[in-house]
Amino acid sequence: MYIGIDVGGTNLxxxxxxxxxxxxxxxxxxxxFQGPEQFAKTLAELSRKVYQDGVQWVGVGxxxxxxxxxxxxxxxxxxxxxxxxxxxxxHLDLPLLLGNDADCAAVGEFFGGAGRGTHxxxxxxxxxxxxxxxxxxxKLRGGMSSSEAGHIVIRRDGEPCNCGRKGCWERYASAxxxxxxxxxxxxxxxxxxxxxxSAVGGVEGRTxxxxxxxxxxxxxxxxxxxxDYLASGMVNLINVLRxxxxxxxxxxxxxxxxxxxxxxxxxxAKEAFSRHGGRxxxxxxxxxxxxxxxxxxxxxxxxx
Amino acid sequence: MYIGIDVGGTNLxxxxxxxxxxxxxxxxxxxxFQGPEQFAKTLAELSRKVYQDGVQWVGVGxxxxxxxxxxxxxxxxxxxxxxxxxxxxxHLDLPLLLGNDADCAAVGEFFGGAGRGTHxxxxxxxxxxxxxxxxxxxKLRGGMSSSEAGHIVIRRDGEPCNCGRKGCWERYASAxxxxxxxxxxxxxxxxxxxxxxSAVGGVEGRTxxxxxxxxxxxxxxxxxxxxDYLASGMVNLINVLRxxxxxxxxxxxxxxxxxxxxxxxxxxAKEAFSRHGGRxxxxxxxxxxxxxxxxxxxxxxxxx
Numbered sequence: 001m002y003i004g005i006d007v008g009g010t011n012l013x014x015x016x017x018x019x020x021x022x023x024x025x026x027x028x029x030x031x032x033f034q035g036p037e038q039f040a041k042t043l044a045e046l047s048r049k050v051y052q053d054g055v056q057w058v059g060v061g062x063x064x065x066x067x068x069x070x071x072x073x074x075x076x077x078x079x080x081x082x083x084x085x086x087x088x089x090x091h092l093d094l095p096l097l098l099g100n101d102a103d104c105a106a107v108g109e110f111f112g113g114a115g116r117g118t119h120x121x122x123x124x125x126x127x128x129x130x131x132x133x134x135x136x137x138x139k140l141r142g143g144m145s146s147s148e149a150g151h152i153v154i155r156r157d158g159e160p161c162n163c164g165r166k167g168c169w170e171r172y173a174s175a176x177x178x179x180x181x182x183x184x185x186x187x188x189x190x191x192x193x194x195x196x197x198s199a200v201g202g203v204e205g206r207t208x209x210x211x212x213x214x215x216x217x218x219x220x221x222x223x224x225x226x227x228d229y230l231a232s233g234m235v236n237l238i239n240v241l242r243x244x245x246x247x248x249x250x251x252x253x254x255x256x257x258x259x260x261x262x263x264x265x266x267x268x269a270k271e272a273f274s275r276h277g278g279r280x281x282x283x284x285x286x287x288x289x290x291x292x293x294x295x296x297x298x299x300x301x302x303x304x
Numbered sequence: 305m306y307i308g309i310d311v312g313g314t315n316l317x318x319x320x321x322x323x324x325x326x327x328x329x330x331x332x333x334x335x336x337f338q339g340p341e342q343f344a345k346t347l348a349e350l351s352r353k354v355y356q357d358g359v360q361w362v363g364v365g366x367x368x369x370x371x372x373x374x375x376x377x378x379x380x381x382x383x384x385x386x387x388x389x390x391x392x393x394x395h396l397d398l399p400l401l402l403g404n405d406a407d408c409a410a411v412g413e414f415f416g417g418a419g420r421g422t423h424x425x426x427x428x429x430x431x432x433x434x435x436x437x438x439x440x441x442x443k444l445r446g447g448m449s450s451s452e453a454g455h456i457v458i459r460r461d462g463e464p465c466n467c468g469r470k471g472c473w474e475r476y477a478s479a480x481x482x483x484x485x486x487x488x489x490x491x492x493x494x495x496x497x498x499x500x501x502s503a504v505g506g507v508e509g510r511t512x513x514x515x516x517x518x519x520x521x522x523x524x525x526x527x528x529x530x531x532d533y534l535a536s537g538m539v540n541l542i543n544v545l546r547x548x549x550x551x552x553x554x555x556x557x558x559x560x561x562x563x564x565x566x567x568x569x570x571x572x573a574k575e576a577f578s579r580h581g582g583r584x585x586x587x588x589x590x591x592x593x594x595x596x597x598x599x600x601x602x603x604x605x606x607x608x
Contacts, residue, residue: 065581072581120449132544136440145424145546148577152540156459165539165575235469236456240436240544242449271469273452277369277376 003047003058003094004298006104006290007031009076012042015291016050017298021112023291025050036071036082043084044091057095058088059297061104067144069096097300101125101293103142105249105286106133107303108296113287114247122243123286124149124234126205126252130170133296134241140303150174154232169233175205175252178226182208185222192218209255223259231267238281239273249286261285307351307362307398308602310408310594311335313380316346319595320354321602325416327595329354340375340386347388348395361399362392363601365408371448373400401604405429405597407446409553409590410437411607412600417591418551426547427590428453428538430509430556434474437600438545444607454478458536473537479509479556482530486512489526496522513559527563535571542585543577553590565589 001024006013010031015023027049033039047058064074069085085096099107106115106123115121119138125131130150134141141147150170151163158167159177171177182203186194193216198207208226211219234246248261265283274280288295305328310317314335319327331353337343351362368378373389389400403411410419410427419425423442429435434454438445445451454474455467462471463481475481486507490498497520502511512530515523538550552565569587578584592599 067582134544136445137443139441141440141546144583146582147546148543148582151543151577152456153458153536154460156536158460163577163580232457232460236540237544239452239455240438240541242445242451273455273467276467278371278450278452279448 001052001055002298002301003050003055004104004294004296005043005046005058005060006101006293006297007060007062007074007077009063012046013294014046014050015294015298016052016055017295021108021295021299023294026294031077033077036079036084037087039079040084040087041091043088043096047092047094055094057097057301058092059097059099059104059300060084061099061101061293061297063101065146066098066100069098071098095301097297097304099140099142099297099300100146102131103133103140103146104296104300105131105292106135106296107140107299108288108292108294109247109249109286110135110303111299112295113292114284115245118244120241120243122237122241122246123249124237124246126173126230126248126250127175129176130174130233131250132237134243135303136241138303140300142300142304149233149237152233152236154229154236169229169236172229173226173233175250177229178205178208178222178252179203181226182222185218189218192216194219194222205252206255209259212259213256224263227260227263227267231264231271234264234283235268235271238268242274242279243281244279245282245284247284247286249292253285305356305359306602306605307354307359308408308598308600309347309350309362309364310405310597310601311364311366311378311381313367316350317598318350318354319598319602320356320359321599325412325599325603327598330598335381337381340383340388341391343383344388344391345395347392347400351396351398359398361401361605362396363401363403363408363604364388365403365405365597365601367405369450370402370404373402375402399605401601401608403444403446403601403604404450406435407437407444407450408600408604409435409596410439410600411444411603412592412596412598413551413553413590414439414607415603416599417596418588419549422548424545424547426541426545426550427553428541428550430477430534430552430554431479433480434478434537435554436541438547439607440545442607444604446604446608453537453541456537456540458533458540473533473540476533477530477537479554481533482509482512482526482556483507485530486526489522493522496520498523498526509556510559513563516563517560528567531564531567531571535568535575538568538587539572539575542572546578546583547585548583549586549588551588551590553596557589
């Protein structure tokens with residue numbers, strides 16, 4: 001048995017996970033961050049709530065960069081170069097394994113979702129950014145070698161990215177990118193249904209897909225362009241690594257299949273090198289939703 | 305002991321290679337291709353010339369795509385879907401291991417050159433195209449999962465590539481791309497020294513570097529632009545895989561360090577995600593030159 005903890009922006013979610021990757025017990029508490037020492041203590045307390053005899057380690061998925069038992073930095077939580085495992089062990093004497101959230105999503109799907117039965121697998125998470133988790137020959141590219149495939153440039157001298165490059169895939173294929181593309185289309189097209197669809201909740205990642213479903217031409221064009229951006233980086237990744245399956249997760253992946261996955265598959269099939277020989281990569285939706293983070297964190301020790 | 309055979313456009317070069325990756329005996333014959341059956345027989349005959357007791361397998365590096373003991377296709381040699389190992393074994397009863405030439409270059413450098421002592425390593429070969437050989441956790445991404453990193457798009461809607469995409473890295477960062485860039489600069493700059501430098505042998509990959517060494521402004525600009533293209537794809541590859549070392553091989557890699565490797569390292573350091581944390585990838589020249597193919601083919605069985 002393993003414990004997995006998914007650290008989000010507002011909550012910590014913990015699960016007791018069995019050898020097959022199933023969550024058998026779960027707990028959730030607010031993050032309420034008050035410094036690294038208190039955070040380590042909270043992780044230990046939360047672990048105790050789901051603990052049972054035979055637990056081998058606690059895995060933690062974080063939105064940031066890690067190296068062994070150390071946190072290099074976390075996005076939106078004030079931790080930098082923190083020896084988290086060392087702090088944690090003062091409260092609970094179990095190994096603490098750390099992974100970034102995109103990597104944990106990949107590990108979760110690898111054991112319990114879209115990547116079951118593969119050796120070479122990737123998950124691309126379409127959220128605030130574009131996260132990538134990559135498993136090669138059954139081992140996670142984690143820690144210091146964790147993939148940053150969201151920072152492949154797909155448009156030379158394109159949109160500036162926080163990473164310092166211009167034109168990163170993440171600027172175009174994330175929910176953030178899609179929202180920006182939707183807003184720009186709305187400025188050019190005051191007649192578009194996008195204005196009605198977004199009137200109440202504002203423009204979201206799903207806005208363009210909702211208006212496209214209703215037949216709005218502007219929205220259909222936004223979705224097409226978005227899929228084209230998504231495919232561009234996807235083919236780059238596939239040509240480099242030739243995985244068996246790439247799964248698509250994150251909020252945007254909930255879009256209707258005929259507007260997202262189907263045209264994405266067509267675009268990738270048209271461009272990927274595999275049509276000249278070599279492995280054909282399948283593109284599937286991620287299956288585990290929010291549970292992927294807990295399961296992946298718990299299973300970290302199985303792919304290291 | 306292993307036998308490695310490097311299949312080039314005009315010659316077959318074979319070597320008897322020891323456990324440390326050293327060539328202890330070598331032979332070379334013209335390719336003289338007369339069909340797959342005769343080719344398999346030639347490979348067996350050439351193997352016998354360097355054979356000694358204790359040889360475990362024959363590895364063959366080919367400019368094409370392979371799957372197990374089968375050749376899917378070879379560039380410039382008329383073979384498609386050929387069960388080469390099966391044909392070979394009628395003449396010599398040893399396992400025949402196949403690899404593409406970029407992969408063999410990576411394996412050679414991994415054991416005996418720039419990649420010694422690493423676990424995660426890549427070789428980028430700058431020749432007619434941009435070849436990529438990738439080793440992850442000590443295992444080659446070979447056969448059906450062999451990398452085609454030369455077909456990362458670095459310029460959206462850029463130069464058409466044979467692969468069907470537009471703007472592939474290979475169109476810009478290969479010797480072929482550099483020659484094209486040099487010729488275009490010469491058209492725009494009749495005063496450039498490039499015309500004198502290329503007067504005898506025509507424009508080659510090294511032409512721009514030679515004229516730049518002599519202080520020609522146009523040539524210096526060509527070299528800078530070329531390094532920029534090279535860095536663009538290199539950072540993409542590094543952000544995806546975060547290897548310990550990337551070695552640069554192929555004809556272009558012989559360019560003066562201050563015109564190629566030094567500015568390349570600067571550009572990569574400026575753009576790679578590693579400056580936010582994670583592993584910093586080193587960029588080195590490949591060390592083995594033409595021997596990499598023989599050594600890499602011989603060592604294929606050690607990285608599968």
